[in-house]
Amino acid sequence: MFETAEELIEHSGQVASLPEVFYRVNEAIEDPECSFSEIAHIIGQDSALSARLLKIVNSPFYGFDTRVETITHAITIIGMVQLRDLILATLVVDKFKGLSTSVMDMKSFWLHNIACGLMARILATFCHEKGLEKYYVLGLIHDIGRLIMFLSIPEQMNRALEIARAGDELLSVVEKEMFGFDHSRVGYLLIQSWKLPELFQVAVQHSHDSAMDGNLSSETAILHVSDVFVHALQFGSSGEVFIPPLNPLAWNKLNLSSSMIPLLVKQLDREIKDAVINFS
């Protein structure tokens, strides 16, 4: 049994950072001297990654008229930062895709996270936010802490699930009671060890927080609302037995009318099929 979330992360064998290519691309993007073709060259060295990225960029979601054949072309049309976030999404998923555990159906787990990423991107679009791919990544990785817990301490998590079901409690609350920390904390530490931007760390740490204050970022607010929506619509499963309570502050932050909700849901229904196909 692990005393702290830090210990759990250390023993999970997942601390190892993300593949080198992500950091090299990230560095290149920060460097004002670096050209598109140099960045494309870095990505191009990983041919599997390049192929995946081109597949995503050519998917119906982007709906470009002509086929995007090269990474350089992809950068020019979707932008460097967006492409970086797509790389991040691809790498994180690759890292965890092959893993399985008896406690959780992985397909269902990823469906929940993909749906959450899409919902976050849709909400961000409606809220006129910039950097849409960032929101997709956030949704995709927001429950990564729980995945680590399912993989590292399956028996205890199984018991936590049983307690949540039997006692009509939220799983994240049971986690806190049983372990002294919940999966948001684990996710936060993992993302920190990956050296992802701080806004990712903050959003993941607070996405389930009922004690958000008025200063919450749009990333945190959007991620929280997406998570609640996707739980309600029952796309896959995060392991959580009930819908986490919607924080009114997060909802207010989005400044959306509740009558938009049917439109948002319709858009999610439209996008989810393609996303799942691209994912596999």
Added chain:
Amino acid sequence: MQNIKLSEVRPGMILARDVKGRFGRGLLLSGNMITEKHIKIFKSWGIAEITVEQKGVGGQESSGGYLSAPVKNEQELKKIKKLFQFNDIQHPAVKELFQEVLRKTTILTPQEESS
């Protein structure tokens, strides 16, 4: 004067507040009587809700509760209510989400579309 969803808007209602598109472009000024064509334009601009003087003929009052249509399957409803037990069902967004879930699980008959 009240806000109503576009799906509940019927021709003949009087617009009480200007309708603007995404980028602030005016679509219809208040005081105008709404026609089928206006509804179609609003729809294509992604307008979800407008303010009208009165609901007029054909507009139905919603019951005010979180159930606005008859339920087909009590058991299924109970399950969904349980799913929502940690949420404040009186919150407008939660209320709307709840309706959406009911519609999705076909407990509620799909809302009439104004096409």
